[in-house]
Amino acid sequence: MVVVESTGISDVGRKRKKNEDSFYIDNSMNLFVVADGMGGHNAGEVASTIVVETVRDYMNRFTDNNIEIEELEDSDTSLSKEANRLISSIHLANKGVYSLSKSNESYENMGSTVSAVLFTKENLIAANVGDSPIYLIHNDSVELLSVPHTVLAEQMAVNPQRAKMLEHHFKHMLTQAVGIEETVKPDICETPIYKGDVLVLSSDGLSDYVSPEEILDTVRREHPQKACRALVDLANERGGNDNITVIVLKVKDKKNRNGLLKGLITKLINILK
Amino acid sequence: MPTLTLKFKDNVISEYVLEKEKSLNIGRREDNNIVIDNLAVSGHHAKIDSVGEGFLLTDLQSKNGSFVNEQYISSHWLQQGDIITIGKHNLVFKYRENEAKPEATGPEDMDQTMVMDTDAYKTMLAKSTPNVADLPASKTQAGEPAGILSFISGGTGEIEISKKLFKIGKASTNDIVVSGFMVGQVSTTISKRPSGYFLSHEGGSKPKVNGNSVSESVKLKDFDVIEIGSAKMKFLLK
Numbered sequence: 269m270v271v272v273e274s275t276g277i278s279d280v281g282r283k284r285k286k287n288e289d290s291f292y293i294d295n296s297m298n299l300f301v302v303a304d305g306m307g308g309h310n311a312g313e314v315a316s317t318i319v320v321e322t323v324r325d326y327m328n329r330f331t332d333n334n335i336e337i338e339e340l341e342d343s344d345t346s347l348s349k350e351a352n353r354l355i356s357s358i359h360l361a362n363k364g365v366y367s368l369s370k371s372n373e374s375y376e377n378m379g380s381t382v383s384a385v386l387f388t389k390e391n392l393i394a395a396n397v398g399d400s401p402i403y404l405i406h407n408d409s410v411e412l413l414s415v416p417h418t419v420l421a422e423q424m425a426v427n428p429q430r431a432k433m434l435e436h437h438f439k440h441m442l443t444q445a446v447g448i449e450e451t452v453k454p455d456i457c458e459t460p461i462y463k464g465d466v467l468v469l470s471s472d473g474l475s476d477y478v479s480p481e482e483i484l485d486t487v488r489r490e491h492p493q494k495a496c497r498a499l500v501d502l503a504n505e506r507g508g509n510d511n512i513t514v515i516v517l518k519v520k521d522k523k524n525r526n527g528l529l530k531g532l533i534t535k536l537i538n539i540l541k
Numbered sequence: 542m543p544t545l546t547l548k549f550k551d552n553v554i555s556e557y558v559l560e561k562e563k564s565l566n567i568g569r570r571e572d573n574n575i576v577i578d579n580l581a582v583s584g585h586h587a588k589i590d591s592v593g594e595g596f597l598l599t600d601l602q603s604k605n606g607s608f609v610n611e612q613y614i615s616s617h618w619l620q621q622g623d624i625i626t627i628g629k630h631n632l633v634f635k636y637r638e639n640e641a642k643p644e645a646t647g648p649e650d651m652d653q654t655m656v657m658d659t660d661a662y663k664t665m666l667a668k669s670t671p672n673v674a675d676l677p678a679s680k681t682q683a684g685e686p687a688g689i690l691s692f693i694s695g696g697t698g699e700i701e702i703s704k705k706l707f708k709i710g711k712a713s714t715n716d717i718v719v720s721g722f723m724v725g726q727v728s729t730t731i732s733k734r735p736s737g738y739f740l741s742h743e744g745g746s747k748p749k750v751n752g753n754s755v756s757e758s759v760k761l762k763d764f765d766v767i768e769i770g771s772a773k774m775k776f777l778l779k
Contacts, residue, residue: 306654346704379656390743391706391730399654406758415735419657440654448656458706459732460741462757472654 270387270461270522272298275493276515279500281473282508288312289471289513290380292320298387299327300515302400304471306445307378311369315380315447318368319361323384326357350388351458354395358382358446358454362397365447379445382454383414383469385517392467395456398445401475403483404459405466410484413467415455417443440472465519466492470499473512477503492516543596543619543640545589546633547575554630559596565589567627568601581605581628589619596634598625686778688731688738688761695719695772702738707731709769710743721746721770728769731761738776740767 274295280287288305290313301323305316330353343352361382369375381398394402396414399421404411415421419438423431446452466487474483478499486502487495496516503512542561547554557575559565566573568586577586583603590597599616600607608626609617617623621642625632636642688702700717708715710728719728725745732739741758742748748755749768761767765776 304654306656348706351705381654411734411736413734442654442656445656455735456705457732457734459734459739460706460730460743460758 269389270298270392271520272387273492273518273520274300274515275496276300276513277496277500278513279473279504279508279511281511282504284509284511286310286313287511288316289473289511290316290320291469291513291515292324293515294324297327297331299324300385300467300469300517302383302469302471302513302515303380303446304398304400304473304511304513305378305380307369307375309374311375311378312380314368314375315365315378318364319380319382319446322361322364323354323357323382326360327353327386347456348388348391348393348458350386351393351395351456354384354386354393355454355456358384358395358397359452362446362452366450369447377448379447381442381471382446385467385469387461390460390522391458392461393456393458394467395454397452397454398442399440399475400469400471403468403480404461405468405484405487406462407464408484408488410480412480413457413459417445417455419443461519461522463519463522467515467517468499469515469517471511471513473508473510474499474503474514476510477506477508487516487518492518543634543636545575545625546635547577548631548633549629559589559591561591563591567632575632577627577630579628579630582630586627587625595619603627688733689777689779690717690767690774691777693766693773693775695770696774699777702731702733705733707733708743709748709772710745711770717772719770719772724770729755729767737761746770 272295274293276291276293278287278289278291290303292301301320303316303319305312307315365378365380369378381400383396383400383402385402386393394413396402397417399416399418401412402414404413419441420431422443444452468483468487483499486498490498496514499514500512543559545557545559565575566585566588567575567577568584569578569582570584573585585601586603587598587600587607596619597616598609598619600614605628606613608614609623619634621636623634625634689699690702691699704716708727708730709717709719710726711724712726715727723746725743727743728745729748730741730743732741738761739758740748740750740755740761742755750759750765761776763778767774767776
């Protein structure tokens, strides 16, 4: 069981009138989600809300062990059961947003990013669609666990020279988002984590202004709660053009097989004394 | 009203005055307001429109593209000191002294996140840089290198790291089963992250990478040698 200290803030920023971001924190499921909505009027808000609620409700079905639940099909054998569920929840959210946008004119073309982190008994699963980053801070390094689905990032991978030419115009141009097309292709990774590791999920309202190194410095210096507030404040000080949502998670404890074995040895030693 | 100074290298060729509610066309052909006689310039290359208080530069889907301050643009709100590059010529946009400059327009709209439709994305990229259109347009087409474990001893052949979280240990549920007295049920995992493959110790005796014990996790490099219990493997990116 992974014990996580978590904190989240969503701020409207300095320029926008509405907050189209949504986030969700659940310490019993160990599920954490950030969604950055887009679309006219209040459609962005609607899209991001549908996304977090769908992921939450879908994942929640598996918490009651007494009930046998049918898993969605198309499960990917390269992934664990839990990772497959998280992927399914995003597909379901995509269907929800997509069908509403098609059925209601005022929601036309609405969409949302999604970045979700789920802790299993021993590991961490991170899944995303869009450009809301998920950073893993381990010791003194910061690493992006999400895959940015932006024109710029994808071009950077194949042709950095061309990407530089596109930079100005395509800064906020996504290659995919939840609810825009009939299907969506989330990226996902599973990895072991360690006590003291910190995860930061955010909307681009933070990452446009604050570098990964600054995020590393902030979470190394402050407790999650303070760090979260400091990051939001920094993004606002530097312009706050967009909504800013930040979740900071700190792994407080991880009881694994190793821990059990060590516990047993300690007990034995105590008995022998 | 602001002016546009047409330059070739350091030589000023001529100067044009922008006027309100008037459009200026730029291109190689004679019917443009600003004629640049050079083969790198399209017949009708770009235009500048007076919109509200500002001036908007739009590339007319020219062959070699329009650039502002060395950035590729398809449209751009001109601001004091902007340098427009068309072919090998530059146009410098400047307000006259004491002239009122409009508040910066445009960037605000730029901050709106938008989703590109896939087909439009490919067409746009192909058009924006014709000389590199042959290159793959997306990462999936380019094909990411796949991690492979090749046995040196304690096993035979090559095994692809086919899972996002690949497990190695004593238990039969692992992706690679290895023997050894102190080897953990799950001894080691290899996780595939966006930045590469990471080897992590899970339980029992510690795995070794290039002879060094790993107690937490390390990023694997091509040709790293991994030892777990009786197995010795080489990590390869193919």
